[in-house]
Amino acid sequence: MELRHLRYFVAVAEQRHFGRAAERLHMAQPPLSQQIRQLEAELGVTLLTRTTRRVDLTPAGVAYLDDARQILAAVDEAGENAVRIAAGRTGRLTVGCVGSATYSLLPALAKALRSELPDVEFGFRGEMLSPDQASALHDESLDLGLLRRLPDTSGLSVQDVRRERLLVALPQDHRYADRKRLRVADLAGEGMIIHAGSGRSVMNSLIHELFAEADLEVNVVHEVAETSTLVTFIAAGLGIAVVPEPTSVLHVPGMVYVPLAGTPGVDLVAATREGDANPVLARALARLMELVATP
Template identity: 35%
Template sequence: MEIRWLEAFIAVAEELHFGRAATRLRLAQSPLSQTIRKLEKDLGVKLFDRSTRSVALTPAGQAFLPHAHRVFEDLELGRQSTRATEGEVYGTVSIGFSGALNHRTLPPLTRAVRQRYPEVTLSLTGRVVTRDGIEQLEQGGLDIAFVGLPVPPSKVRTRLIGREPLGVALPSDHPLAGEPEIALADLSGDGFITTPADAGSSLQESTLQACVKAGFRPRVVQEITDPYMILTLVSAGVGVAVMPSGIAEIMPSAAVFVPLRGEPVHMDHALAWREDNPSHVLRAVLALAEEVLPTPAP
């Protein structure tokens, strides 16, 4: 087994497309396919189910992926150990985040890392919802993920970094747009825009819980993964959306944020990571995160 075989496997596993993986590796597609076949022959298992329209990991491929990631993590740790001197931190940390929901938490952390550890490379991946973030952490594809709480029991550890009351984003011409606050039940007849129900998004779960608590189930008219695109669709008059209060700072034109009346329903934001991740860069970034993103008081 060769390192380049593992690199090819990871690229195809992450892209689930031989053409994109070949472009990423700067290879022709035919040599990439041959490399995957060599790896499968060496392992004695089929790693991918291929058809003319799709590529998917087999159960064996899913089981092998975190180990392939770990090989490259160990190589990176070895590389870092040859360069690091006392008091200095080198290397890469990969961070997944959803987008607009993290506009209060991601920038302070990335700025602090760049200032304190200029030799650390940040690899940032957007549109990562909670379930996807947890899965990528478990498989070794991410070092840190910004997630919403709660998360299912797993090997992943979390720390609360923010708690925001929920409100609603309304088109600026909505009849209730000028109110200082509204009851969520007043929107029971409106269409709602949410993240996809099957995406494992904390925002979608928070929306459903808040509406059920208000006495109705939301009528979803549009699902979309990107939180800022949800706001854009609100401003276009497609529907309304339940959002954490911090979104009020970045509302697009033709949309407004209105707080909810009554006992607040909160969305909890957290950092997530694997405790058994051996990266010293991760430990340095997590320690820095405790300084710039402290756990909020109860």
């Protein structure tokens, strides 16, 4: 038995006439009659009663028609679903973001993806440190990471998203709050609030490198896990911080941002697993780059 036998039977059963069914199927009537007889012979039951004027269904034919319709509908749905998946219109994707991207880029990306791909199940994980995202990519709990460039990217494909300049986040009553710009040397002795160290944060390593190049020690007064906590501490007057520019979208009363001159900034990159051919991922990456390119 082949699917065409079911389609032939459904056409005859719905038309109640071999001639009209043959026209619907764009085939000659004799081969159609032969295929229906072969189907009945294989099943060992009579599905149709034939007269010179019309065709009627036997009780077995009525039951078989219902099942045949369901089978054909399931086959058609399977084919359509495969096309949707291949086109990246359905599936699942989990996206992770470092703190500054969580507030500056993730809202627009999430809105765009859910609007463009309503049948895709998206998961979004904000405030993830870069090494944590790399681990999540490797264990497949994350499909796309927006993170800082890591020293070891083995097993990952990395694509530049944008270069972000650095700012100094200050309490609004700080003596530097009215400055047009600052340099690393100006931060000597200042109590610094930074992200967690011990290799867990790229920003932590970057700040220590910047201070070392200026022959300064970093006076760490607080280590935090989340950017939202960092800016809250600054607004409370507990210290200052060096942050990527997109962090400035967090408008917390009691703090200001001043550009940090003489520094190269920090890269935001998109990381995926090497060889990941998920078409949803390809569409998400394309949409991400469109958003970044839009002023």
